[in-house]
Amino acid sequence: MRTSLLQSILPKCKENIQRGFTEFGLFEINIPHIKGYLDADSLPKEEWHLSSIFNKEKVENSGSSYYWGKQYIEKILNQKECNYILIADSLEQDLPEDIKTISPMFDANVSAICFLDKVAIGVVGELKRSIREEYKLSEYSCAIDINLNRVLELDIKREMYVEVPIYPTFSIDFTFETTKSTPCQKMILELEKIIKSKDSWGRVECIDIYEDKKRENLKRTTLRLIASKYDKTASDKDIKNITEKIIKRFKEVFEAEVI
Numbered sequence: 117m118r119t120s121l122l123q124s125i126l127p128k129c130k131e132n133i134q135r136g137f138t139e140f141g142l143f144e145i146n147i148p149h150i151k152g153y154l155d156a157d158s159l160p161k162e163e164w165h166l167s168s169i170f171n172k173e174k175v176e177n178s179g180s181s182y183y184w185g186k187q188y189i190e191k192i193l194n195q196k197e198c199n200y201i202l203i204a205d206s207l208e209q210d211l212p213e214d215i216k217t218i219s220p221m222f223d224a225n226v227s228a229i230c231f232l233d234k235v236a237i238g239v240v241g242e243l244k245r246s247i248r249e250e251y252k253l254s255e256y257s258c259a260i261d262i263n264l265n266r267v268l269e270l271d272i273k274r275e276m277y278v279e280v281p282i283y284p285t286f287s288i289d290f291t292f293e294t295t296k297s298t299p300c301q302k303m304i305l306e307l308e309k310i311i312k313s314k315d316s317w318g319r320v321e322c323i324d325i326y327e328d329k330k331r332e333n334l335k336r337t338t339l340r341l342i343a344s345k346y347d348k349t350a351s352d353k354d355i356k357n358i359t360e361k362i363i364k365r366f367k368e369v370f371e372a373e374v375i
Contacts, residue, residue, distance in 0.1 A: 149162075
């Protein structure tokens, strides 16, 4: 009986690493079973969970992989208003039984309980070193576990399905130089706002953030735009117009220079 889906994912991670795959993400959506975790009718609770483990070789100056997992949680939930409390700072008696059960797998100093609308919905962060070593995970690996039933019970805004165009996509990488105080997520949202319309579809990924110690107040953020038009294959002229619009908008909003 699995008290956590991570128990099934970890051996698969080890198998992939032993076969030479060092950068990957594995996930499972299923129902774990926790002894004594009962519903109002004294029956075992059957709540759907999403669990995932991400692994890659450590990137220089990348910091804790907790932030990597945090990005995935917010992307999955499509929510920017999540709150996080370090496991080391949380009071166990205030937590749901499923989170109490899974949190001992995580390093309490670099992992957190995720709250949405003041409700604890999951855990994100680095697994304990003993677990990482047993399953051959890299230093830069992280795990997440989300109680999907609890999320669906919340009165939060949900995005409707957006149809993806049938025409070929195109990709553009932009490197913007801005002040360090300019949030990357705000830049991503602005770029999505520019490209998403009744005529076109797109998504944005952050590829890199570079800070030069010699230029104390500046950073360079590389964003990748992947987009397509709904009514036709985008021409070189279409792509040029989109590029110029984005550059102009980012200069106005963020005072950003394109590198």
